[in-house]
Structure formats: C-alpha cells, structure tokens
Amino acid sequence: MKNHLIMAVLFPACAGLAIMTAFAKTENPKISPEVKTVPKVDLGRYLGKWYEIATITMWFQKDCAGGTTATYTLKDNGDVSVLNQCVQTDGKVKSANGVAWVVDKNTHAKLKVSFLPLGLKWFGGDYWVIDLGPNYEYAVVGHPSRQYGWILSRTPELSKPALDQIVKNLTAQGYDFSKFKMTEQKKYLSGNK
Secondary structure, three states, X not given: OXXXXXXXXXXXXXXXXXXXXXXXXXXXXXXXXXXXOOOOOOHHHHOEEEEEEEEEXXXXXXXXXXXXXXXXXXXXXXXXXXXXXXXXXOOOEEEEEEEEEEOOOOOOOEEEEEOOHHHOOOOOEEEEEEEEOOOOOEEEEEOOOOOOEEEEEOOOOOOHHHHHHHHHHHHHOOOOHHHOEEOOOHHHHHHOO
C-alpha cells in the first residue's frame, strides 16, 4: 500500500519533470521548415478520449505495454484536465493527471501541458496539434524539436489509408516515421476503459 501511495505521488511529478527536461531541448537547426500546426482546433470537439496509435516514446512511457489513452476534459477556468493512462507490463493501469492550457488563442493549436502535482502550470511542455482528421477522428501531436510525437485516434485502430496519409504529412513536416513505435491497443482494451 505504501509503495502505491509513493507511486501515486511520484509518477505525476516524474512525468512533469520528464516533460520539462525533454521539451527544454532546442530545435535541430538542420531540419527545416519549422513544424506547422493545423490552422484551427475546435477545443470542444477535441475534448474526450483518444487512443494512442503510435508514439516517439518518452522515457516515462517505457513501462507501458499498451492500452495507452489520453482523456481531455474542460475545466471551469478554460484549462483542460489531462488524464493519461496505460497498461504496464505487469497488467496494472498507470495514470498521470495533468493540465493543459492554450497558448495560441487564434488557432488553439498550440498548448502547453504540465504534469506537476496540484495542476501547477509551471514548466509546461509544448503540445502542438500538427494534423487533424476532418471529423476529429484522428489527431497528431508534435513538438518543435520533432523529437516527440503522438498519433491519436478516437478508436483503438486507425485505417491504413488514414495512417498512410498521416505518415505522408509527418514526412512533409520533417519527421522520421521510423522513430514512431506502434501502440498495442487490442490486447489491452479490457484493462483500460
């Protein structure tokens, strides 16, 4: 019980520290042009549950075996509550709670995310929506450094044509798709709903 309490306190703090450290890196000057976001994000349509289809894995995701999801809920103050979950290799569900806030008020496509305890909005990592399905059926989240990325879907699977188009769009943005790892969803659906 004591270990679970320690993990419940430390996991969000470690995730926040990872975001701070990872996103403090500067953009690779050899890569151009600059990563571009989508022209507009309707935050109301973006809220809800997303399944991770593929990711350039960050260190705090290393023990995630699959079933990774992100759930976004609007708060009264206009910020967004973030709940990230995954099923670990031991079968247990790991959760991290955070807060996101819009930094580009014109497009709502650039946000900051922090996983510090108590919803503190310090040292937020960049969360840029760089691709979006016409019906918000998928989203791609990137970072100016291109060292991180997430392909998200409203369903646990993404059609091959949709994924092919996403890969094409990522390549046009200077991403190397070979760095993405596909996320196992089917095997873990019952453990992460």
